[in-house]
Amino acid sequence: METFKGLWTSENGDGTYVTSLSNIPMDVLNSEQVLVQVFYSSLNYKDALSSSGHRGITRNFPHIPGIDAAGIVINDPAGKFKPGSQVIITGFDLGMNAHGGLSEYVSVPSTWIIKLPSGLTLEKSMQIGTAGLTAGMAMLALLQNGMVPSEGPIVVSGATGGLGMCSILLLKHLGFEVIAITGKKDLHGFLKSIGVDEIIDREEFLEEKMKALYSMRFSGAIDTVGGDTLIKILKSLKAGGSVAACGMASSVDLHLQIYPFILRGARLLGIYSADSPLELKQKVWNKFSKEWNFKMNQIVKTISLEEAPEIMQDMLAGKTSGRYLVKTIL
Numbered sequence: 001m002e003t004f005k006g007l008w009t010s011e012n013g014d015g016t017y018v019t020s021l022s023n024i025p026m027d028v029l030n031s032e033q034v035l036v037q038v039f040y041s042s043l044n045y046k047d048a049l050s051s052s053g054h055r056g057i058t059r060n061f062p063h064i065p066g067i068d069a070a071g072i073v074i075n076d077p078a079g080k081f082k083p084g085s086q087v088i089i090t091g092f093d094l095g096m097n098a099h100g101g102l103s104e105y106v107s108v109p110s111t112w113i114i115k116l117p118s119g120l121t122l123e124k125s126m127q128i129g130t131a132g133l134t135a136g137m138a139m140l141a142l143l144q145n146g147m148v149p150s151e152g153p154i155v156v157s158g159a160t161g162g163l164g165m166c167s168i169l170l171l172k173h174l175g176f177e178v179i180a181i182t183g184k185k186d187l188h189g190f191l192k193s194i195g196v197d198e199i200i201d202r203e204e205f206l207e208e209k210m211k212a213l214y215s216m217r218f219s220g221a222i223d224t225v226g227g228d229t230l231i232k233i234l235k236s237l238k239a240g241g242s243v244a245a246c247g248m249a250s251s252v253d254l255h256l257q258i259y260p261f262i263l264r265g266a267r268l269l270g271i272y273s274a275d276s277p278l279e280l281k282q283k284v285w286n287k288f289s290k291e292w293n294f295k296m297n298q299i300v301k302t303i304s305l306e307e308a309p310e311i312m313q314d315m316l317a318g319k320t321s322g323r324y325l326v327k328t329i330l
């Protein structure tokens with residue numbers, strides 16, 4: 001039987017899961033969908049969860065993880081995409097309950113596919129990936145809510161993560177002052193080297209006793225962490241400030257009094273990139289291909305499919321930093 005190479009997550013039988021590079025039968029793909037040869041994918045926190053058997057992300061195993069893919073169309077039975085078209089697929093159910101992009105091939109509905117905008121390469125699109133796309137959507141939400149560099153600093157939490165670092169590069173590209181909250185003391189120098197103006201240690205940020213409000217410090221925020229960090233950011237916003245809430249790396253809980261909203265006009269902007277309408281995704285990709293087209297090499301490590309399972313384990317243990325571009329062509 002014809003096979004292709006990809007990461008394959010399967011259950012061991014004792015409740016544990018293993019993810020390894022495998023030969024996967026071609027017939028796991030859906031022949032009624034668009035067949036794409038994947039050239040690049042990337043690693044996101046969700047991939048690490050899926051490849052560890054997290055049933056909230058992926059219900060059925062065995063499974064190919066990978067919420068991001070960029071490659072060329074091999075065949076579209078409905079004829080919407082010509083063979084050879086360069087395309088990007090992020091989110092929707094890719095890598096969650098549909099086989100994902102950490103493999104040589106994916107099959108997806110045509111409604112999930114973005115044509116690669118001119119000005120971007122397949123490689124660059126996956127340096128950006130879901131993390132960058134989400135940072136872009138957060139940025140768009142902040143801009144739509146009146147954020148301008150002259151209003152003061154924007155704080156980014158989970159600063160050394162993929163989403164955090166993409167947010168920092170984008171904010172600096174647009175001329176904002178950036179404050180980073182991080183738990184990684186050893187990466188303070190690196191954060192400074194990519195333009196961060198001030199660094200707050202995660203523990204120090206959280207050690208102060210919880211108050212109803214704190215002194216006004218941030219004009220806006222991109223939060224990837226949730227929980228107490230998000231609460232303290234909301235309570236430290238300047239009047240009329242906005243937080244783009246993107247993640248839950250520390251907690252899904254949000255126990256909060258209403259004061260930041262009714263006494264300072266704080267705005268809490270929810271960001272969810274995966275199921276966003278294709279038009280919004282296209283708008284953000286177009287921006288990355290033009291006015292937001294900046295170099296990302298300093299925050300990206302390029303790895304092979306074979307290296308990805310170990311790095312996803314490290315990601316769950318909070319030991320990774322920046323973006324991981326995965327070359328899927330062996």
Ligand SMILES: NC(=O)c1ccc[n+]([C@@H]2O[C@H](COP(=O)([O-])OP(=O)(O)OC[C@H]3O[C@@H](n4cnc5c(N)ncnc54)[C@H](OP(=O)(O)O)[C@@H]3O)[C@@H](O)[C@H]2O)c1
Pocket residue numbers: 043044045046130131134157158159160161162163164181182183184202224225245246247248249250271272273274315318320321322
């Ligand atoms: N809303 C959306 O559409 C969307 C899209 C993509 C990702 N996300 C979410 O955004 C979050 C970040 O994703 P990512 O891909 O950037 O993940 P990542 O690369 O693993 O980065 C997460 C970062 O969060 C910080 N962190 C980890 N554990 C923490 C803890 N217990 N308490 C506080 N901070 C902690 C760490 O940064 P420091 O050490 O620097 O603090 C870590 O590098 C995840 O929750 C992910 O699910 C949401």
